[in-house]
Amino acid sequence: xxxxxxxxxRVICKSGTSVKIECRSLDFQATTMFWYRQFPKQSLxxxxxxxxxxxxxxxxxxxxxxxxxxxxxxxxSTLTVTSAHPEDSSFYICSARGQGGAMNTEAFFxxxxxxxxx
Amino acid sequence: AxxxxxxxxxxxxxxxxxxxxxxNYSYGGTVNLFWYVQYPxxxxxxxxxxxxxxxxxxxxKGFEAExxxxxxxxxxxxxxxxxxxxxxxxxxVQARWGTYKYIFGTxxxxxxxx
Numbered sequence: 001x002x003x004x005x006x007x008x009x010r011v012i013c014k015s016g017t018s019v020k021i022e023c024r025s026l027d028f029q030a031t032t033m034f035w036y037r038q039f040p041k042q043s044l045x046x047x048x049x050x051x052x053x054x055x056x057x058x059x060x061x062x063x064x065x066x067x068x069x070x071x072x073x074x075x076x077s078t079l080t081v082t083s084a085h086p087e088d089s090s091f092y093i094c095s096a097r098g099q100g101g102a103m104n105t106e107a108f109f110x111x112x113x114x115x116x117x118x
Numbered sequence: 119a120x121x122x123x124x125x126x127x128x129x130x131x132x133x134x135x136x137x138x139x140x141x142n143y144s145y146g147g148t149v150n151l152f153w154y155v156q157y158p159x160x161x162x163x164x165x166x167x168x169x170x171x172x173x174x175x176x177x178x179k180g181f182e183a184e185x186x187x188x189x190x191x192x193x194x195x196x197x198x199x200x201x202x203x204x205x206x207x208x209x210x211v212q213a214r215w216g217t218y219k220y221i222f223g224t225x226x227x228x229x230x231x232x
Binding site: 032034036041042043044045046049051057093095097105106107109110111112 | 150152154161162167208212217218219220221222223224225227
């Protein structure tokens with residue numbers, strides 16, 4: 001399958017600072033990228049969907065000003081957690097979907113980024 | 119509302135026992151279906167997927183799943199589990215329209231006793 005790379009895999013930051021997480025599709029052009037959040041021992045919750053060159057669509061309850069998503073190119077999307085607080089500590093996972101036979105184009109998942117805010 | 123339901127939250131089995139994990143979904147339209155596994159401390163790995171055709175799909179590591187359209191179900195099965203199958207299993211549904219987003223079930227934590 002296609003490869004999606006997230007960076008960093010782990011990050012610790014101080015409360016009040018901002019953290020940027022990168023998601024790259026290494027061998028395909030990702031027209032759509034998804035960002036998920038996974039709390040300990042829970043499922044993946046979709047935060048937002050972004051299409052290259054346009055604004056992200058956020059799920060209900062997700063603060064768009066806190067979780068800034070940029071999808072400036074067909075191989076890179078970034079999630080910036082602004083003014084991070086301890087409750088933002090979580091596992092963030094991105095996935096990317098290319099453009100092909102639309103109905104059958106699955107998304108591929110990155111390795112995830114564990115964010116700890118202290 | 120769109121939702122994916124996994125009925126078993128925690129399952130404990132002995133090695134060589136058979137496994138079946140339930141997954142039901144509620145979605146207004148045609149979907150693709152997936153099962154993912156997440157080993158402790160690791161990222162998601164795709165076990166198997168269903169897009170169309172034969173409703174019985176085979177995946178990696180001896181897993182299989184059956185899509186029953188009338189029941190909106192996609193249950194995961196394995197005839198004989200191993201200790202190394204201890205992990206969390208997620209069912210996911212992908213819409214075949216709009217943004218083609220995935221919705222995940224709540225997950226089933228499987229523990230296999232040696």
